[in-house]
Amino acid sequence: MPDQNKTAVVVGAGLVGSLWAVFLARRGYQVKVFERRPDMRAAGYSGGRSINLAMSERGWKAIERAGIREKIEPVAIPMPGRMIHNLGGELAYQPYGKTGEAIYSVSRGGLNLELLSIAGSFPNVEFFFEHRCVEVDLQNPLITFEDLRSGEIKTLEAPLIFGTDGAFSAVRYALQRTDRFDYRQRYLEHGYKELTIPPAADGSHRMDPNALHIWPRGNFMLIALPNADGTFTCTLFLPFEGEVAFEHLGSDEAVLGFFQQYFPDAVPLMPTLLEDFRTNPTSSLMTLQCAPWQWQNRILLLGDSAHAIVPFYGQGMNAGFEDCTILDGMYETYGGDWSRMIPDFARQRKPDGDAIAELALRNFIEMRDLVGDPRFLLRKKIAARLHERHPDFLPVYSMVTFSNTPYHLALREDDAQNRLFERILAIDNIEQKWDGPEVEAVFREWVEAG
Amino acid sequence: MPDQNKTAVVVGAGLVGSLWAVFLARRGYQVKVFERRPDMRAAGYSGGRSINLAMSERGWKAIERAGIREKIEPVAIPMPGRMIHNLGGELAYQPYGKTGEAIYSVSRGGLNLELLSIAGSFPNVEFFFEHRCVEVDLQNPLITFEDLRSGEIKTLEAPLIFGTDGAFSAVRYALQRTDRFDYRQRYLEHGYKELTIPPAADGSHRMDPNALHIWPRGNFMLIALPNADGTFTCTLFLPFEGEVAFEHLGSDEAVLGFFQQYFPDAVPLMPTLLEDFRTNPTSSLMTLQCAPWQWQNRILLLGDSAHAIVPFYGQGMNAGFEDCTILDGMYETYGGDWSRMIPDFARQRKPDGDAIAELALRNFIEMRDLVGDPRFLLRKKIAARLHERHPDFLPVYSMVTFSNTPYHLALREDDAQNRLFERILAIDNIEQKWDGPEVEAVFREWVEAG
Numbered sequence: 001m002p003d004q005n006k007t008a009v010v011v012g013a014g015l016v017g018s019l020w021a022v023f024l025a026r027r028g029y030q031v032k033v034f035e036r037r038p039d040m041r042a043a044g045y046s047g048g049r050s051i052n053l054a055m056s057e058r059g060w061k062a063i064e065r066a067g068i069r070e071k072i073e074p075v076a077i078p079m080p081g082r083m084i085h086n087l088g089g090e091l092a093y094q095p096y097g098k099t100g101e102a103i104y105s106v107s108r109g110g111l112n113l114e115l116l117s118i119a120g121s122f123p124n125v126e127f128f129f130e131h132r133c134v135e136v137d138l139q140n141p142l143i144t145f146e147d148l149r150s151g152e153i154k155t156l157e158a159p160l161i162f163g164t165d166g167a168f169s170a171v172r173y174a175l176q177r178t179d180r181f182d183y184r185q186r187y188l189e190h191g192y193k194e195l196t197i198p199p200a201a202d203g204s205h206r207m208d209p210n211a212l213h214i215w216p217r218g219n220f221m222l223i224a225l226p227n228a229d230g231t232f233t234c235t236l237f238l239p240f241e242g243e244v245a246f247e248h249l250g251s252d253e254a255v256l257g258f259f260q261q262y263f264p265d266a267v268p269l270m271p272t273l274l275e276d277f278r279t280n281p282t283s284s285l286m287t288l289q290c291a292p293w294q295w296q297n298r299i300l301l302l303g304d305s306a307h308a309i310v311p312f313y314g315q316g317m318n319a320g321f322e323d324c325t326i327l328d329g330m331y332e333t334y335g336g337d338w339s340r341m342i343p344d345f346a347r348q349r350k351p352d353g354d355a356i357a358e359l360a361l362r363n364f365i366e367m368r369d370l371v372g373d374p375r376f377l378l379r380k381k382i383a384a385r386l387h388e389r390h391p392d393f394l395p396v397y398s399m400v401t402f403s404n405t406p407y408h409l410a411l412r413e414d415d416a417q418n419r420l421f422e423r424i425l426a427i428d429n430i431e432q433k434w435d436g437p438e439v440e441a442v443f444r445e446w447v448e449a450g
Numbered sequence: 451m452p453d454q455n456k457t458a459v460v461v462g463a464g465l466v467g468s469l470w471a472v473f474l475a476r477r478g479y480q481v482k483v484f485e486r487r488p489d490m491r492a493a494g495y496s497g498g499r500s501i502n503l504a505m506s507e508r509g510w511k512a513i514e515r516a517g518i519r520e521k522i523e524p525v526a527i528p529m530p531g532r533m534i535h536n537l538g539g540e541l542a543y544q545p546y547g548k549t550g551e552a553i554y555s556v557s558r559g560g561l562n563l564e565l566l567s568i569a570g571s572f573p574n575v576e577f578f579f580e581h582r583c584v585e586v587d588l589q590n591p592l593i594t595f596e597d598l599r600s601g602e603i604k605t606l607e608a609p610l611i612f613g614t615d616g617a618f619s620a621v622r623y624a625l626q627r628t629d630r631f632d633y634r635q636r637y638l639e640h641g642y643k644e645l646t647i648p649p650a651a652d653g654s655h656r657m658d659p660n661a662l663h664i665w666p667r668g669n670f671m672l673i674a675l676p677n678a679d680g681t682f683t684c685t686l687f688l689p690f691e692g693e694v695a696f697e698h699l700g701s702d703e704a705v706l707g708f709f710q711q712y713f714p715d716a717v718p719l720m721p722t723l724l725e726d727f728r729t730n731p732t733s734s735l736m737t738l739q740c741a742p743w744q745w746q747n748r749i750l751l752l753g754d755s756a757h758a759i760v761p762f763y764g765q766g767m768n769a770g771f772e773d774c775t776i777l778d779g780m781y782e783t784y785g786g787d788w789s790r791m792i793p794d795f796a797r798q799r800k801p802d803g804d805a806i807a808e809l810a811l812r813n814f815i816e817m818r819d820l821v822g823d824p825r826f827l828l829r830k831k832i833a834a835r836l837h838e839r840h841p842d843f844l845p846v847y848s849m850v851t852f853s854n855t856p857y858h859l860a861l862r863e864d865d866a867q868n869r870l871f872e873r874i875l876a877i878d879n880i881e882q883k884w885d886g887p888e889v890e891a892v893f894r895e896w897v898e899a900g
């Protein structure tokens with residue numbers, strides 16, 4: 001039955017938490033949002049370890065549903081393709097999709113600020129910053145916070161709790177202690193470090209701003225996403241240990257030598273490279289999966305707290321925002337009955353969380369190999385030609401990025417296409433025959449086999 | 451360099467902890483063993499949720515290395531094969547290996563008691579029962595316990611810590627909070643409940659004591675292992691939810707009806723069935739994997755705290771005991787240098803932990819299907835014949851149970867044999883040709899392909 005109470009606690013005022021507060025506010029809920037960090041509207045946003053965001057269709061759909069697209073659009077920079085930087089400094093541009101399709105570079109801090117101020121403009125949304133969640137009572141509908149400024153411990157009634165507190169979610173820790181809670185966290189052997197490319201003297205971007213720049217180098221890579229202020233936020237992805245690895249970059253000389261060897265065209269664009277490298281932390285990359293995402297009918301995890309993924313498909317935020325779209329859609333379908341919505345959402349959405357986790361891991365290999373592997377490039381070429389001839393044969397990238405197809409179907413398609421290309425690339429002399437009738441025959445057979 | 455200090459803290463006095471204390475004591479260490487529960491030597495063993503243990507080669511090897519085989523052997527009952535109970539009550543006996551090979555039924559409580567008293571007989575082993583580990587300091591070599599009787603908090607120096615505190619290890623929780631710690635816990639949809647078959651009026655066993663009894667029923671099963679006192683410890687494995695599931699067994703009528711339908715020959719042997727069913731908890735079954743198993747050179751997880759597995763291969767204790775054998779072997783090889791032993795053991799042994807976890811999950815399906823699936827039985831028959839003709843073709847069960855082959859090689863062999871039998875079972879009319887030249891040809895091709 002519909003919720004008479006109409007009060008909700010949201011734990012975490014990051015991207016998903018503040019967006020979800022907007023959705024709840026629009027549904028007439030009294031929303032209390034608790035956040036461990038200070039109010040970034042007053043304190044300013046502290047960067048240094050955020051990978052820039054690439055907003056795509058699923059993100060926009062949620063933003064639009066929340067009625068705030070016109071607030072976000074002006075700060076988003078379209079990137080219709082990726083610009084690949086070869087070792088020799090040559091550039092190669094690859095469009096992501098069809099004409100008009102693009103992903104959008106958005107700064108995490110800027111977007112979060114915007115969402116906070118939109119949520120804060122609702123009279124029925126109340127924020128409590130510098131409040132750390134210390135206990136979620138699973139027996140009684142209570143939740144406890146520590147006010148980090150005063151040290152005061154506050155317990156409040158919370159018949160409905162949303163855990164949007166990220167990969168290290170305190171709400172999820174409460175669920176983790178219950179019997180039969182499945183949980184998995186796995187780290188990449190790669191870490192990442194944020195760097196920056198400042199604007200040119202005239203304030204313009206130092207590279208084409210309408211592209212996601214990639215320096216793919218096999219087992220590691222550098223990427224750069226444009227910001228509205230003329231800067232680029234760069235991220236270096238590199239193994240912690242190994243032959244070429246963070247462990248060997250302990251001195252300015254080593255860092256400079258490494259960049260000059262592998263990213264020579266980037267070095268002149270990065271005057272603060274050495275300082276940034278020293279100052280910014282080396283952070284780790286984790287995939288987090290768990291189940292169930294809910295406790296009974298009153299606690300639900302959304303976004304990273306339920307499904308943190310690696311950033312290589314640009315889908316972390318998009319997946320979290322899609323959680324909001326789907327759950328708000330269920331609110332209509334189920335007439336606001338959380339006792340049905342919460343378990344159903346948790347069960348139905350879980351395969352999509354698992355699927356995008358897997359796709360994101362696969363895309364890391366794809367991005368790193370963009371230049372190195374000739375067979376991979378051949379596959380790309382054949383896929384593009386097949387798509388021209390058979391428009392229904394959609395690249396999985398487009399399905400994930402430019403559609404709202406459930407992620408688990410996109411993963412299934414990825415598996416199927418991998419099987420297809422295994423067979424195509426096994427054709428003798430495929431390099432010569434890549435556009436010939438044999439490929440077409442294998443393709444038709446694959447389509448017919450379904 | 452060798453450890454001059456020669457003091458060690460063992461957290462957890464279960465099977466692996468108390469055995470490992472014996473190994474350390476024999477190496478001349480001053481060992482402090484802390485255990486959350488009361489001393490079972492005084493308090494008695496509380497059963498009700500322990501699956502009986504099946505000691506096999508790896509377990510015996512450790513016991514023997516510790517020099518205590520003659521203490522354990524008298525309480526172990528050999529089970530050279532399994533006795534399958536069909537729905538109609540017919541029995542079918544399958545030997546586990548060659549003549550003379552057997553697994554041994556051992557009661558968890560009895561074995562733990564014995565190991566505790568052996569460890570306690572060393573003057574350099576000190577026990578602290580009812581002490582709960584509350585903090586492991588990762589910065590300094592300190593560990594903190596709460597004395598559960600007095601409430602007193604005690605912190606002590608601990609340059610060398612072994613976490614043998616089981617699947618819910620407090621030592622591991624400290625490691626889990628560190629960056630880049632991989633962790634996975636996944637529950638089966640099945641739970642289990644311990645039941646019992648008392649002795650006959652004359653004190654003898656009510657069924658053949660020299661067998662592991664199985665009532666395989668497809669998606670669930672009942673098993674029974676003999677104890678030295680004439681009883682059998684039975685375990686029902688059943689889904690929590692579903693068509694036939696624990697959720698429907700909430701009344702005596704339902705329980706009795708279920709047993710009469712599926713295990714009719716067992717009902718007359720279980721006079722306390724309904725009481726046991728009501729009294730004993732329904733417990734869950736988890737696979738736990740993590741990495742790394744160590745913190746720097748001074749904290750190491752052993753046994754279930756590093757690799758808890760489901761019980762269906764009878765290898766949980768055997769794997770933990772093998773940890774002790776291997777680590778004690780390294781003590782010789784490395785001249786007692788923990789700074790090399792701890793990281794090397796953690797890295798080298800991890801693939802074996804992962805492999806036995808996977809094999810145990812696979813064996814659950816095998817055990818449940820022992821009767822139901824004719825193709826599975828056909829495979830068994832062909833495998834046995836191949837082994838007769840080619841003695842080097844060893845069943846994976848024997849490799850795991852009757853050898854000390856590293857688990858990861860046994861898993862690799864299992865994968866290879868699965869591929870072999872996929873091809874053999876694809877032969878047209880294999881039911882007629884199972885002993886013919888076609889099978890032999892596929893086998894030879896498989897052997898040659900390596």
